[in-house]
Amino acid sequence: MSTEARTVTLIDVAERAGVSRATVSLVIRDTGRVSEATRQRVRTAMSELGYVYNRGAASLRRQSADTVGVVITNVANPFFGELLRGLEAELTRSSLSCLIVNTGQDPAAQAAAVAELREHRVAGVAIVPASGSTPALVDQIRDSHLPHVFMTRYVKDAPTHYVGADDQLGGYLATRHLLEHGASTFAYLGGPSAVQSRWDRLDGVRRALAGGSLDPGAIIDLPGPSNGDGGLAAADQLLQAGSLPDAFICHSDQVAFGAFRALRRVNCDRLPRIVGYDDIPVARLWEPPLTSISTQAHELGQLAAQNLLRQLGAPTSRETLTTITKPELVVRESCGCPPAP
Amino acid sequence: MSTEARTVTLIDVAERAGVSRATVSLVIRDTGRVSEATRQRVRTAMSELGYVYNRGAASLRRQSADTVGVVITNVANPFFGELLRGLEAELTRSSLSCLIVNTGQDPAAQAAAVAELREHRVAGVAIVPASGSTPALVDQIRDSHLPHVFMTRYVKDAPTHYVGADDQLGGYLATRHLLEHGASTFAYLGGPSAVQSRWDRLDGVRRALAGGSLDPGAIIDLPGPSNGDGGLAAADQLLQAGSLPDAFICHSDQVAFGAFRALRRVNCDRLPRIVGYDDIPVARLWEPPLTSISTQAHELGQLAAQNLLRQLGAPTSRETLTTITKPELVVRESCGCPPAP
DNA sequence: CGATCCGGTACTTAAAACACA
């Protein structure tokens, strides 16, 4: 271990191994015609000197990146955390790294994040757009010719590469199941009214209601944050109003958890049937075990990565890559179903 | 918008503005003596050409990085997610970005991650070591003279820059409170036996038991994964054994959630007093609202960032920077306390 | 403002090794 701080470069290794810089470079990348003898000599020199490859310098010269930017609204949300895991795992398989920026629900911060990622010369970006995103963000990215994929939320009237679950179907599945239970009055709790996915889910809800010969307009609509507080506030509002609907459809499991708390806080005697959304890991541990719409966050992350990788493989392709997955109803007990045996 | 793919460089901007490359560089960094008129001309040229700064090239020349590596076991865990948010927010304030690697509980993957981050020439690394980490990981990092900080878990007999909560105190606080409730038989559920923090918390538990003139050795010790499954398995084991202890101290809130589910699955008539750990956001929504030990994940992340930033400011300092925060007992109802008014 | 440098990569050129007449 030398106490010297100067970084060890190709030249140092070359000198020590008695070869040229170029040869060392070939050995590192395992290409070119270099005899096995010199290969070994170079490798020995590398480890003796504690050489560390400089990816930045390499990608500058090569004009290519081995990093992908990820813009996400909240890493601490288990759903996005899981999404991120899937994304990261798949990118790692192609030896790409993730540069992550956590923006919160701020479109301006997201635009700034994308600009910064471009300065980092990322190979592409994967984005969960903030609730209030406008087509401007989409345009910014599309005009920059940067490979990109939007995840779980899309911006209306701004087609992009996109990976997400079929929200309409999700809303439909939840509602149909509740109808089968005999529910006749419905509320949709939480979720910012600005996100398209909320409208889509509500469309699904209304479609199911119409199919059950109920008035699709009768649903009580309570937008709010997509977290515990949102559920708490929405349920409180319903409690204030006096009469509770039979069924709650929640924009996320977190919203459902908040709704439960609000109801229990006032010792509500008869809990409505409740369905969550996302099926995060605690949902099955909840009391009662939470019936939810599973969107397979991990898989969505993988698909997003694959979408991006395809763009990296065919940079000039003109087509828009879109993957819509089918969410699934995970039946547990909060909807009124009996415990599984 | 030109359809040309070639990247716009300083030279292009310089040409257009009728100045030299160097001048443009000065304008970008807002330094040097350049007249306001020229500055404007350069700025105009930049935006007209759609110039994008190349941080990679700059940091190659400047021999400094604006990225910090983060090695984390599981982003999807709300506790680590929150930690990450605090870290990221604080680093962003110093205009540093996060390169995140999700390793799972695999020490080898962590070592590989650190090696890769070094190739990326990160300014430093922040790490949550995997359960089975050995001093080898610590040595690898220390020998590389890379600024670093370990978070929430440390490796015994391998002192490093470290930020974490006082686990002994956490175990003590939980136990003392349960003793005040009159509990006399205890179980500690979940958490891999390989992590030091688990031993520390158990020490705290034992200290409290001794203080309450109970046998410190009598505690039932059930190690396992620190998630819902771990809690499920541990509680099931206790149920099999026949007699349930009065009090459960869980290694994480997730473990507590799993334990609750296991108990409810068999319609357990009298639930033990249960205390969780971490105080993740859903804890307060749980039924009953979960009493937990709060370690303020967000703040820990911030402190880790500050620790790292201090090292970046004084690279040659010989001292080991350690911050131990005081966890707090958050009293709710799962311990047996009455609901807050 | 021009020259040089940061640490790699890519392309060109040349020396050496081996084949076969």
Next chain:
DNA sequence: GTGTGTTTTAAGTACCGGATC
């Protein structure tokens, strides 16, 4: 033993986009 052609191996050098003097 010499000459020519081909292949293997390695060296030389311009260059990537900024920073510094």
